Amino acid sequence: MNQDNATGPIPFTIDLTFEEARRRAEVVAALGPDWDPVAVLRGEDEAYALLYSGLDAEQQRTYDLLVAAGVLPGEEPGRAAAH
Template identity: 80%
Template sequence: MNHDDSTGLAAFTFDLTADESRRRAEVVAGLGEHWDPVAALSGEDEAYALLYSGLDAEQQRTYDMLVAAGVLPGEGPGRAAPH
C-alpha cells in the first residue's frame, strides 16, 4: 500500500482473480455434469425465434428499428431468424 502525502489518501489495490476463478468454478459445478451448453444455446435460439415470430406489420417495423439501433440483436451466428 502506497501513501500519497498530497491528498492524505492511501492507494489500495485488490486482485479479484482468485475470487473470480472460484466463482466461475462454483457456477459450473452448480450447473451439474449433465448440463449441455450446445443444447442450452439451441433452446435459447428457439425461444428467441418464438418470441419474435408472428409479429404484425407495426410490430415488425418496431423490431427492425430496435435491431438497427443495436437495442436488440439481429439475425446472425447463434441467433435465430425472427420471421
C-alpha cells in the same frame, strides 16, 4: 510512534485471480454434470425465434426499425443489441 513513517496511507492490494477462479469453479459445480451449454444456446435461439414469430405487418415494421436502430439484436450470431 515515529512521525516520519506516518506520511500517507499504507498501500493495500489484493489479487482476485484466485477468488475469481474459485467462483467460476463453484458456478460450474452448481450447474451440475447434466448442464449442456450447446443445448442451452440452441434453446435460447429457439425462444428468440418464437418470441418474434407471427408478427403482423405493423409489428414487423416496428421490429425492423428497432433492429436497425440497434435497440434489439438482429439475427446474427452472438445476438446483442448495439446499445
